[in-house]
Amino acid sequence: MELDVLDRDYMCSGHVGCPGCGAAIAMRFLLKALGEKTMMVIPACCWSIIAGPHPQSTLKVPVLHTAFETGGAVASGIRAALDAKGDTETTVVTWAGDGGTFDIGFQALSGAVERNEDFIYVCYDNEAYMNTGVQRSSSTPYGAWTTTTPGQEWKRLRKKNIVEALVAHRIPYAATASIAFPEDLVRKVKKAKGIKGSRFLHIYASCPTGWRIPSEMAIKIARMAVQTNIFPLYEVENGVRYTINYMPKGYLVREYFKLQGRFKHLTDNDLEQIQEMVNEDWELLLRKAGVSMSAAGTVA
Amino acid sequence: MTEQMLSPIVPTPLIPRSFTTTESNKTGSWRFLKPRYDEKTAPCSAACPAGEDIARVEMLVAQGLFKEAWETILQENPFPAVCGRVCFHPCEGVCNRKEFDDAIAIHTLERFVADTAMRYGIQPDIARRPVQGPRVAVVGSGPSGLAAAYFLARLGYTCDVFEAKSEPGGILRWGIPLYRLPVNVLEWEIGRIRSLGVEIHCNHRVSSDFLRDAGDRYQAVFIGCGHHRNVDLGIPGENLDGVEEGLPFLERVRAGERPDLSGAVAIIGGGNTAVDVSRCALRLGAKPVIVYRRRRQDMPAFEHEIEMALEEGVELMELWAPLEIAPHADGYRLVLQKMEVAAEEGPRAQVRPVPGETREMVVSKVLKAIGNAAEEAWMEPPEGDGKLLRLANTALVRRDDGPVLVYGGDLAALEKSVAHAVASGKEAAMALDTYFQDGWDAIESKVSACRVGQGPSLSMEMYLGGERCRRNPHVVAFQEINTDYFLFSPRLAQPRLLKEERIQGFSEIDLKISAALALREAERCFNCGICNQCDNCRLFCPDLAVCRDDNPQGRRINYDYCKGCGVCVVECPRNAMALEQD
Numbered sequence: 012m013e014l015d016v017l018d019r020d021y022m023c024s025g026h027v028g029c030p031g032c033g034a035a036i037a038m039r040f041l042l043k044a045l046g047e048k049t050m051m052v053i054p055a056c057c058w059s060i061i062a063g064p065h066p067q068s069t070l071k072v073p074v075l076h077t078a079f080e081t082g083g084a085v086a087s088g089i090r091a092a093l094d095a096k097g098d099t100e101t102t103v104v105t106w107a108g109d110g111g112t113f114d115i116g117f118q119a120l121s122g123a124v125e126r127n128e129d130f131i132y133v134c135y136d137n138e139a140y141m142n143t144g145v146q147r148s149s150s151t152p153y154g155a156w157t158t159t160t161p162g163q164e165w166k167r168l169r170k171k172n173i174v175e176a177l178v179a180h181r182i183p184y185a186a187t188a189s190i191a192f193p194e195d196l197v198r199k200v201k202k203a204k205g206i207k208g209s210r211f212l213h214i215y216a217s218c219p220t221g222w223r224i225p226s227e228m229a230i231k232i233a234r235m236a237v238q239t240n241i242f243p244l245y246e247v248e249n250g251v252r253y254t255i256n257y258m259p260k261g262y263l264v265r266e267y268f269k270l271q272g273r274f275k276h277l278t279d280n281d282l283e284q285i286q287e288m289v290n291e292d293w294e295l296l297l298r299k300a301g302v303s304m305s306a307a308g309t310v311a
Numbered sequence: 312m313t314e315q316m317l318s319p320i321v322p323t324p325l326i327p328r329s330f331t332t333t334e335s336n337k338t339g340s341w342r343f344l345k346p347r348y349d350e351k352t353a354p355c356s357a358a359c360p361a362g363e364d365i366a367r368v369e370m371l372v373a374q375g376l377f378k379e380a381w382e383t384i385l386q387e388n389p390f391p392a393v394c395g396r397v398c399f400h401p402c403e404g405v406c407n408r409k410e411f412d413d414a415i416a417i418h419t420l421e422r423f424v425a426d427t428a429m430r431y432g433i434q435p436d437i438a439r440r441p442v443q444g445p446r447v448a449v450v451g452s453g454p455s456g457l458a459a460a461y462f463l464a465r466l467g468y469t470c471d472v473f474e475a476k477s478e479p480g481g482i483l484r485w486g487i488p489l490y491r492l493p494v495n496v497l498e499w500e501i502g503r504i505r506s507l508g509v510e511i512h513c514n515h516r517v518s519s520d521f522l523r524d525a526g527d528r529y530q531a532v533f534i535g536c537g538h539h540r541n542v543d544l545g546i547p548g549e550n551l552d553g554v555e556e557g558l559p560f561l562e563r564v565r566a567g568e569r570p571d572l573s574g575a576v577a578i579i580g581g582g583n584t585a586v587d588v589s590r591c592a593l594r595l596g597a598k599p600v601i602v603y604r605r606r607r608q609d610m611p612a613f614e615h616e617i618e619m620a621l622e623e624g625v626e627l628m629e630l631w632a633p634l635e636i637a638p639h640a641d642g643y644r645l646v647l648q649k650m651e652v653a654a655e656e657g658p659r660a661q662v663r664p665v666p667g668e669t670r671e672m673v674v675s676k677v678l679k680a681i682g683n684a685a686e687e688a689w690m691e692p693p694e695g696d697g698k699l700l701r702l703a704n705t706a707l708v709r710r711d712d713g714p715v716l717v718y719g720g721d722l723a724a725l726e727k728s729v730a731h732a733v734a735s736g737k738e739a740a741m742a743l744d745t746y747f748q749d750g751w752d753a754i755e756s757k758v759s760a761c762r763v764g765q766g767p768s769l770s771m772e773m774y775l776g777g778e779r780c781r782r783n784p785h786v787v788a789f790q791e792i793n794t795d796y797f798l799f800s801p802r803l804a805q806p807r808l809l810k811e812e813r814i815q816g817f818s819e820i821d822l823k824i825s826a827a828l829a830l831r832e833a834e835r836c837f838n839c840g841i842c843n844q845c846d847n848c849r850l851f852c853p854d855l856a857v858c859r860d861d862n863p864q865g866r867r868i869n870y871d872y873c874k875g876c877g878v879c880v881v882e883c884p885r886n887a888m889a890l891e892q893d
């Protein structure tokens with residue numbers, strides 16, 4: 012397969028992301044699609060570190076490092092400043108982790124998109140507070156070990172469905188994307204760039220360190236999350252028009268779970284239960300997209 | 312006042328601003344595993360007796376580079392148009408794609424690129440060494456002799472081929488019927504060998520004296536006389552008038568004779584000759600019956616040929632051995648003995664007669680095709696000679712009083728097939744070149760350095776020090792392919808004449824395929840172990856440590872920054888990389 016992804020990079024070598032960092036790959040793809048007329052807001056997260064210690068920056072676009080909870084608000088301000096200067100060309104992007112999006116930054120995000128601020132909000136999702144040492148977030152999936160859900164206290168709550176929360180704001184564009192599907196990811200970023208108003212991208216970005224997986228499996232596991240319907244690829248326009256971008260081939264969730272240290276305590280029973288939850292979520296998504304179950308080949 | 316004092320005061324920024332990149336952090340120091348490019352061996356190429364670089368050929372076809380694909384085959388085999396038609400393609404039997412959906416139609420693509428070159432009258436650009444001293448005589452112009460001459464000519468040796476018959480080609484010319492191999496295809500391929508300066512002297516039967524006297528003119532003689540002596544059945548009546556041998560019968564038909572046959576015709580034997588004789592007899596009006604002493608699965612004929620014969624209407628009688636042929640008013644009376652399986656060891660079952668169970672059948676003609684052997688003793692490699700060097704598909708003899716002798720093709724190869732004959736011609740050329748350049752003792756090691764995978768297939772490209780030398784001999788297994796990058800897609804269906812059309816005459820059965828079909832089929836190939844420039848490794852690197860480069864690989868890994876995560880290695884769809892301890 013030839014991947015039609017733009018050649019130019021707006022990121023440098025020498026960044027301090029861990030080996031196999033999915034968030035670094037996600038940023039590479041995002042900037043390939045956006046190009047240099049981009050201003051970025053990064054609230055506290057791994058990427059605050061990856062981007063480089065002062066006076067270094069690994070990105071070739073301007074970045075404003077901001078407080079953890081302010082991603083939506085700061086981007087709104089930058090957009091207003093650019094508008095005042097008459098710069099309509101530059102795309103303003105907030106790039107935040109799942110903690111900064113699902114949890115502490117949710118208020119600022121919700122406020123900004125409710126006002127339909129003209130910016131792209133990207134959440135790169137590594138399913139925990141990784142920068143501070145793997146604490147659980149409301150994005151951490153059911154079944155996962157983190158340092159705050161250790162041993163038998165593993166997380167028994169479902170992952171928040173952040174895309175649906177944003178869709179409920181009826182924003183012009185919300186989509187999921189994965190580092191294992193670069194073409195789809197780049198297409199969605201370009202599409203988002205061409206839309207005015209609030210756009211939300213939820214990018215699945217594996218974390219070898221926090222997930223206890225071999226670094227070389229970073230892409231493979233991200234791909235499996237899609238193949239198993241754990242992380243479906245879809246997009247929603249204006250809060251109503253759903254399109255599913257990838258139809259699964261019937262992989263079982265256990266294949267995905269058994270490769271990861273953060274799930275190693277789960278029993279067969281737990282995995283069956285998780286399979287049911289995944290099926291349920293998938294069927295719900297199919298209904299929203301108006302796709303019949305038989306056409307989608309759901310895993311029984 | 313100076314200009315400087317007039318310039319406005321630059322305000323201190325309200326927030327600190329970065330002004331350098333991260334490139335001074337040499338994150339390569341974090342690494343404890345190291346990825347590298349490591350092209351490996353595809354199973355198909357190791358299974359191809361001629362060692363063709365199939366993974367690369369299919370890559371070139373998929374890129375639309377048909378001429379380059381053809382030249383890549385010609386590196387290893389002078390007969391792609393022939394082999395694309397008649398080779399029994401062991402490559403496809405081990406194709407990794409088989410584990411996914413269906414094997415690649417390797418032979419169909421081989422034929423396609425050759426036919427395309429033939430159609431457009433393209434000349435190949437293939438490197439040749441300048442002419443050098445030693446001259447080589449080749450006895451027999453079958454595929455082994457012609458392949459030996461082809462490779463020797465490319466290595467710079469002058470070759471004279473001596474052929475007893477009126478036209479060159481051996482079994483390709485006189486045995487394999489036209490419905491499988493049109494004569495213009497063979498002539499085109501032989502023409503290319505001639506254009507290398509190889510002289511083919513037809514109607515020139517060589518005798519054992521030649522081996523004695525050849526030393527005046529030749530430093531080596533390749534003996535590729537094939538197996539042309541008919542083996543006797545050893546039963547009464549086998550020499551009756553009209554009881555005919557299979558190979559001469561095929562030869563008559565290829566020479567244009569169309570004997571009128573009708574009624575039941577018995578063909579005795581189970582090899583390729585028996586099957587082709589039966590199919591010719593069918594086309595000449597007979598109702599052919601193959602009488603074989605073992606079972607279908609024991610027949611040495613290629614399975615595909617048996618299947619086609621039965622489909623066309625040839626009948627097969629398994630586990631019947633002939634006891635006697637006698638004259639009969641309507642032709643011949645054939646007495647048959649029922650056989651049964653006694654033991655299953657080895658490639659073919661052992662059979663024994665079932666006491667008391669015989670039958671008779673009346674047929675209009677009997678054709679014997681139970682096998683062939685070397686015509687004369689001197690054609691066979693001498694047993695137990697101290698100066699005999701046995702390689703996989705050839706045997707070499709060094710003599711004090713004459714040129715070096717190399718026995719090849721059916722006389723010495725591992726199997727009797729066209730591809731093995733080509734393999735032996737190639738092996739002979741490598742061995743003789745090594746002998747002339749570095750002496751007798753260097754032959755074995757230099758030849759074995761050209762093995763494809765674990766061998767015995769050999770690569771001339773490797774012998775000549777080409778890119779293929781860098782390949783790791785490790786044969787890529789299906790589990791080592793990242794199948795996430797491939798979609799299910801069915802193998803192309805070979806277009807063929809209808810059964811009714813086939814038996815009307817001797818027209819070629821397998822029809823041409825379109826370029827569109829060829830491209831699609833070639834795209835199915837995993838290109839096991841070889842880089843097809845998909846660029847995944849560069850795309851997914853989190854550290855931007857894979858860079859474009861104008862080296863043959865097309866890219867290099869910048870170890871200043873590579874942290875050794877290994878993502879590139881896992882995401883290489885075809886296992887063209889390796890991850891190892893730094």
Ligand SMILES: Cc1cc2nc3c(=O)[nH]c(=O)nc-3n(C[C@H](O)[C@H](O)[C@H](O)COP(=O)(O)OP(=O)(O)OC[C@H]3O[C@@H](n4cnc5c(N)ncnc54)[C@H](O)[C@@H]3O)c2cc1C
Nearest residue numbers: 451453454455475481482517536537584720721727728729
């Ligand atoms: C009917 C039939 C069908 C076959 N079908 C297939 C097939 O579909 N696919 C496949 O892979 N293999 C097939 N085979 C096997 C294959 O054809 C042989 O293995 C192959 O041709 C052997 O090549 P060779 O060069 O050793 O000998 P040959 O092809 O037999 O050529 C030997 C040549 O040497 C000449 N010669 C012999 N003695 C002398 C002499 N003293 N002086 C000068 N010239 C001499 C002969 O005239 C002949 O031209 C088939 C064989 C037969 C008999």
Ligand SMILES: Cc1ncc(C[n+]2csc(CCOP(=O)(O)OP(=O)(O)O)c2C)c(N)n1
Nearest residue numbers: 055056057079108109110111139140141142
């Ligand atoms: C108000 C506030 N509380 C806590 C922190 C410490 N802190 C910095 S990054 C971070 C975790 C961020 O998690 P997430 O948003 O998921 O990004 P990740 O590090 O996983 O990429 C925390 C808790 C902070 N910077 N500010």
Ligand code: SF4
Nearest residue numbers: 355406407836837839
């Ligand atoms: S997939 Fe291609 S390279 Fe691999 S074994 Fe089959 S034909 Fe050869």
Ligand code: SF4
Nearest residue numbers: 842845846847848883
């Ligand atoms: S990933 Fe693609 S470009 Fe890289 S080595 Fe493998 S085949 Fe070649």
Ligand SMILES: [Mg+2]
Nearest residue numbers: 108109139141
């Ligand atoms: Mg996180």
